[in-house]
Amino acid sequence: MTKHDKAVIGIDLGGTSIKFGLVSAEGNILAKVSRPSNASQGPDAVIEQIKSGVHELLKDDVRVKGIGIGAPGIVNAKKGIVENPPNLPGWGKICVSKILEKEFDKKIFVENDANAAAIGEMVFGAGKDLTSFLMVTLGTGVGGGIVIKKKIFRGDSGAAGEFGHMTIDFNGPKCNCGSRGCIEAYLGINYLTQHVASDLGRHSSSKIFELIDYNLDNLTPLIISKAAKAGDEYAISVITDAGTKLGYAISSVCNLLDITSIIVGGGVAGFGQLLFDSAKASAKERVLKSLRDKITILPAKLSNEAGILGASSLVVYND
Template structure:
C-alpha cells in the first residue's frame, strides 16, 4: 500500500475551472477543465465546481485528504467565503468553502489565487527551503503573496500581498487602480506591449519591427522574449528596463520586510535568466547594504499547472 496522500485542487478562473487530483509530492494524477459559466451567475459557477469535483471523485480510488480552492477576489478564511471576485460578475459573497464541505464531506480550504500560488511554491516548488519569501506573479496584472514564517501573511482582511500596488514613483505612470506609479503600471504585460508599440516606429532596425510590420506577427510578451533571445537590442532594452522597475519596487518591499527571497512566476517569468539577473542586480543595488548579499531571485517551479497545484497545496499546508 502506498503512503502517498492526495488532495483535490480547484483553480477557479473567470473563463475556466480547472480541477485535478494532486499527490503530496505535487504530481497531478488526473485533471479536468470545465467552463466557469461566469455570466450565468454564482449559483451556476458553484454547480460547475461541484460537477467537476464529482467527476474527479467518480472513479477515484485514492485517499483524498481534502479540497483546496484558489479563487479570485477577497477570501475570508472562516466559511471559505469568496467576495467580489473581479471577473465573476454578480457574485457578491458566496460561502464557497462551507457549501463544498457540506456537499462532499471533506475538509475544504479556500484561499485567494495569488496566495494559493505562493503556498504551491512553498509546498511543492521553489519556496520549499524558505521560511520567508515574496511571491510575484507577472501577467496582465502583477499579483503577489507574502510567505512569512511558513504561513501566508493575509493582513487585516485577507487582502495583503498587493505587490503590484506598491508605487515606485509617486508622480509616475497611471495604474489601472487609478493611482500613479504602481509596480503593476510598469511590470504588467500591457505596459510591456505599450512601450514596444510606442517606440517601434523609431526602432526600424529591430527584429521586433521586422516581425510586427513585415511579417505581421502579433506583439505580445512572448514575441519580445523571442527577439531578446536572438539578442535584439531593442527587445533586450525593454526587458532590462522592465526588470529595473520591478527590482526597484521589490527593493523597497525587501527593506520593509527583511525578507530576502523573491520567487517570480507568471508568463513573463519565462523570459529566463536575462530577466532574473536584471531583477536581482537591481534589487542588490537598491536594498540596504546588510541585506544585499542574501538576496535570492528564483523562478517559480509550478508553471502551467500552478493553479491546480497551488489550490491542492492548501490542503497539505493546513490539513
C-alpha cells in the same frame, strides 16, 4: 477498493475557465479536467461548474483528503468566503467552502490565488527550503504573496501581499487600481505590451516586427522574449528595463520586511535570466547595505500548473 486516499483536489477558479487537478501529496498531477466558468450566467452557474469538475475527478471511487480552491480577488480564508472576484459578475459574497463541504463532505480550503501560488511554492516548489520569502506572479496582473516563517501573511482583512500596487514612481503611468506608477502599471502583461506597441515605431529595425507579422495585436511577452534571444537590442532593453523596475519594488519589500528571498513566476517571468539578472542588480543597488548580499531572486518551479498546484497545496499546508 478506494484510490488515492492521500491525494487532494486543487481548483483554479478563473473568469473564463475553471481548472481542476487530482494531485498526489508530493505535488504530482494524477488527473486534470477543466470547465468553462459560465461567468455571464451568474454565480449559481459557476458553482455548478465547480461541482461538476470535482464530481468528474471523484468518479471511479477516487477518495481524496480535501479540496483546495484558489480564487481571484478578496478571499476570507478563515471563513472560506470569496468576495466579488473580478471577472465573475454578480458574485457578491459567497461562502464557497460551506457549499462544497455540503456537496462532497470533505475539508475545503479557499485562498486568494496569489497567496495560493505562494503556498504552492512553499509546499511543492522553489520555497520548500526557505523560511520566509516573497512570491511575485507576473501575469495580466502582478500578484504577490508573503510567507513569513513558513506561514502565509494575510494582514488584518486578508488583503496583504499586493506587491503589484507598490508605487515606484508617484507621477508614473496610471494603474487600473486608480493609483499611479504601480509596478503592475509597468509589468502587467497588457501594460507592458501596450508600452512596447507604442514605442516600437521608434525602433524600426527591431526583429519584433517580423515576429508579430507586422500586426501589433500579435505582440506577447513570448515574442519579446524570442526577439531578445535572437539578439534584438530593443527587445533586450525592454526586458532589462522591466527587470530593473521589478528590482526597485523588490528592494522596498526587502527593506520593509527583512525578507531577502524572492520567487518570481507567471508569464512575464518567461523573460528568463535577463529579467532575473537585471532585477537582482537594481534590487541590490537600492536595498540597505546590510541586506545587499543576501538577496536571492529565484524562478518559480510550479510554472504552467501553478494554479492547480497552488490550490492543491492549500490542503497539505492546512493539514
